[in-house]
Amino acid sequence: MKQQKNAMLVLEDGNVLYGCAFGATDNKKSIGEVVFNTSMTGYQEVLTDPSYCGQIVTMTYPLIGNYGLNAEDLECMFSHVSGFVVKEASIHPSNWRSLESIDEFLKAHGVMGIAGIDTRMLTRIIRVHGTLKGMITTNIDADISTLLAELQQTSYMYDQVSRVSTKNIFRSPGNGYRVVLIDMGTKLGIHHELLKRGCDVTVVPYNTTSEQIQRLQPDGIMISNGPGDPKSVMQTAEQIRPFIGKLPMYGICLGHQLIALAAGANTIKLKFGHRGGNNPVKDLRTNRVYITSQNHGYTVDKESLHGTGLQVSHINLNDDTVEGLVHDSGLLASVQYHPEAAPGPLDSGYLFDEFVDTIKKWKAE
Numbered sequence: 001m002k003q004q005k006n007a008m009l010v011l012e013d014g015n016v017l018y019g020c021a022f023g024a025t026d027n028k029k030s031i032g033e034v035v036f037n038t039s040m041t042g043y044q045e046v047l048t049d050p051s052y053c054g055q056i057v058t059m060t061y062p063l064i065g066n067y068g069l070n071a072e073d074l075e076c077m078f079s080h081v082s083g084f085v086v087k088e089a090s091i092h093p094s095n096w097r098s099l100e101s102i103d104e105f106l107k108a109h110g111v112m113g114i115a116g117i118d119t120r121m122l123t124r125i126i127r128v129h130g131t132l133k134g135m136i137t138t139n140i141d142a143d144i145s146t147l148l149a150e151l152q153q154t155s156y157m158y159d160q161v162s163r164v165s166t167k168n169i170f171r172s173p174g175n176g177y178r179v180v181l182i183d184m185g186t187k188l189g190i191h192h193e194l195l196k197r198g199c200d201v202t203v204v205p206y207n208t209t210s211e212q213i214q215r216l217q218p219d220g221i222m223i224s225n226g227p228g229d230p231k232s233v234m235q236t237a238e239q240i241r242p243f244i245g246k247l248p249m250y251g252i253c254l255g256h257q258l259i260a261l262a263a264g265a266n267t268i269k270l271k272f273g274h275r276g277g278n279n280p281v282k283d284l285r286t287n288r289v290y291i292t293s294q295n296h297g298y299t300v301d302k303e304s305l306h307g308t309g310l311q312v313s314h315i316n317l318n319d320d321t322v323e324g325l326v327h328d329s330g331l332l333a334s335v336q337y338h339p340e341a342a343p344g345p346l347d348s349g350y351l352f353d354e355f356v357d358t359i360k361k362w363k364a365e
């Protein structure tokens with residue numbers, strides 16, 4: 001049975017796509033930056049990755065929700081997306097771990113969804129225009145020009161990191177090296193990868209000062225992924241600057257961008273970003289190519305690295321952008337993609353081993 005179209009996605013360029021509301025339909029309206037993700041699976045990890053805070057995420061894969069949502073694959077206990085756009089939202093999830101449907105999950109997390117959208121066509125619009133502001137609304141009789149004016153007046157969220165970062169310092173004990181994980185909106189996957197390697201992990205808020213970090217006497221610092229423009233959290237870049245070349249440090253995604261900013265390099269916004277599970281990345285140190293999981297809208301400007309002590313270690317084979325950095329001191333490295341691979345291929349787990357090895361060597365000196 002075909003459902004009546006009762007919602008629309010209005011894009012700032014004037015395109016209007018009609019579909020069916022699902023999830024938290026009582027919200028009536030939601031505004032965000034419309035981005036696309038090309039992963040075929042992993043919608044649960046996408047929905048709970050805090051890096052998507054403030055964004056309306058559209059999945060290019062046409063059937064979403066088919067294996068339901070479970071208790072184990074959450075990347076964070078909440079969903080921070082502003083909206084979710086799919087072609088078909090499965091109403092009959094089937095998997096032994098499944099606890100709820102995509103509709104139930106979005107309702108519980110207060111996220112508005114719209115189904116019945118040709119998400120591949122929408123993706124083509126974004127690819128041509130670049131990332132767009134958009135609104136999902138159930139008020140399909142509203143005057144479009146009024147909605148467009150409202151969209152224009154609404155600015156992008158700028159305080160996402162403070163919304164998603166932990167408010168308290170907490171510790172997951174381990175027998176290995178003491179790692180301070182600066183939570184910019186961290187995925188649980190990063191935490192798990194460190195614990196798996198025996199690390200004793202102390203998670204700290206994004207605005208923890210250098211002195212406070214120092215007092216925790218870390219053997220290494222990990223700076224997590226997170227939402228928004230890296231320049232909106234220059235405060236964190238300044239806090240990590242004193243540790244460059246002094247202590248083993250590793251950055252993932254937003255963490256990578258912050259390391260670059262801290263060292264004096266620049267970041268720029270990509271036209272439509274990289275979000276998916278099959279981005280080819282070359283490790284220039286070994287010439288090996290890895291298939292990686294990615295989710296970012298900004299990138300480190302290669303031209304700005306001169307004089308920073310940072311060298312490019314990894315590049316994206318699709319568009320040649322910077323995907324990894326190493327520092328002359330040998331203590332500092334970072335990647336733009338997700339070695340914790342959730343969702344995505346497990347190719348890059350070796351980077352966590354490299355971080356732990358760097359700590360080991362540094363401690364032995």
Ligand SMILES: NC(=O)CC[C@H](N)C(=O)O
Nearest residue numbers: 225226228253254297298
């Ligand atoms: N996943 C991330 O950490 C994303 C980093 C940053 N918010 C970007 O979009 O580029």
